[in-house]
Amino acid sequence: MNGMNIKPSARKTHRKTRTGCRTCKSRKIKCDEQRPSCHNCIKHSVVCDFVSHSVGGTSRSGRGSQIPTSPQNGSIGGGPTPDFSSDTPMSLHDVQSTQGLNLLDLELLHNYITSTANTLHTDPAMKSLWKINVPQLGFRYDFVMRGILALSALHLARYRPEKKELYNSQAMLQHQIGLRQATNVLTEINEENCTGVYIFSALTLFFTVATPRKPGDFLLVGDHGIADWLNLVKGTSFIVGTSENVLFNGSLGPMFIAGRRRNELREKLLAESSPDDSPLAELRQLIEKTTPDGEDVAIYLSALDSLRKSFVTYPETSQGPTFESADIFIWVFEVDHRFLELLRLRTQEALCIFSYFCVVLRRLDSYWWMEGWATHLIAKIYHLLDEEHRLWIRWPIEEIGWIPN
Structure with missing residues (x-):
């Protein structure tokens, strides 16, 4: 223009992504690459393979981690705070952008202690056990804490429909990670970790029945055999027999003692x-x-x-x-x-x-x-x-x- 040398503007480049999840690739649809579970997988209630990538991620509190910081890790830092009081639904990306305290995990733990635990039993003593003793086990065993957070997330998803997607996705993430960890521990079960494995199996039962149902769900069995959750629960039943003294004298002792009394009552009623x-x-x-x-x-x-x-x-x-x-x-x-x-x-x-x-x-x-x-x-x-x-x-x-x- 009029002899002026105008430097051409930098051309924007568009990089074709090759990092979408395998589920979207197999269905040949665009993946939004949202972590830890893309929107399409959340929408269709399937486990996104980003979850499995997250399990093998780096430090939970590091910038490259895809796993939300859990409250038991105690990582504290700065960063913007997500507004959990807003009615506007948030994505997991919004939640995970916070460096330091993961307020979603803290919200889930608070909800479990103040609300969810009260819905798991009718006996006041057992309510206290689920409210106090079980979270204490969660601070000892990461997979127990994952089970607690997963169940609490399903509870919130039921009563806060405006954030249903967020909570259901978080529930699936926490449960899948906890299940992987607990399955690994099952191969090395001992007197030290048997209490944690047992309570995780109980949390898995609650999680399974609380998960939103699909038309084909048959609870106990699937198309290829016994349901995975039932295999886990039945697989841990031997723990009671092999580690009875540890379990009855540990933090879950009142639960097993009450269970024994209840079993004696059932046998008495059967005989009569x-x-x-x-x-x-x-x-x-x-x-x-x-x-x-x-x-x-x-x-x-x-x-x-x-x-x-x-x-x-x-x-x-x-x-x-x-x-x-x-x-x-x-x-x-x-x-x-x-x-x-x-x-x-x-x-x-x-x-x-x-x-x-x-x-x-x-x-x-x-x-x-x-x-x-x-x-x-x-x-x-x-x-x-x-x-x-x-x-x-x-x-x-x-x-x-x-x-x-």
Whole structure:
């Protein structure tokens, strides 16, 4: 222009990213590369492979780390503070940009102690144990703290829908990291770490039932076998037998002592009751008369005998319910793996037995972490049964209050 030498402006370059997550690459969609879980994976409720990269990251408090600083690490520093009081949803990137204290982790821990722990048991002493003793274990074992934060995040996601994505993503992240750590410890279980592994398995049970359900969820089994969470819980059951003295004399001692008393009560009620008086009696007769395979019949009858332990505490007294969550899940812990395999194969008899379990499961519906599971499962079972076997489950359907459409 008019002889003036004008230096051409620097041309902006656009680098094509090659660092998107493998899930987005396989689906051939654009990945926003948000850490620790991209938006697409959060939206579809799948574990982003960035999570696994985060586990192997550098220092948690370092600039290059992809893992949020956990409160037990005590890293303190400056940096902008995210506004957790705002109603505007925040991304994980906003939270992790804070150098030093991770306020999201602190928020989750505070919510667990002041709120979530109170929802895990009805007995005041057990509430105190979940509120005080379990977090103390979290400061000793990183995977326990991860389990605490994961469950608390699901709790907040349920009651703060405007930040649901944030909390659910954080719950998945914390649980996946804790699960990897606990699985590694399982291979080297000893008297020192057995208490931490045991309570993590209990937290995993709560986490599993509290995680938002998908239409195909069947709780105990998947398409390829027993559900991963159930394998973990059943896999840690041997700890009680091999490390009984340590567990009963440790910080979880009151939990095991209360559990022993409850087990003695169930055995007493079983001895005083007759199998013929149980709601399971009619189902037992139907299976005995119509199932041709003698080996399968033995498996089904064994499952029904185990389920009686949950049913002996089913009726309510004038003082109110006489059950605890352990009374319901005792069947899950004790049922034979061969029955679970038949349930995975969706045999008609196994599905009918499972429908009776849904009746006792319905008693936990008042807990936020269990709400809706009984009706979800009975609906799935009904649609998997033929017309003959649908008649077998009329009693469970009526007790649950579900109406077939």
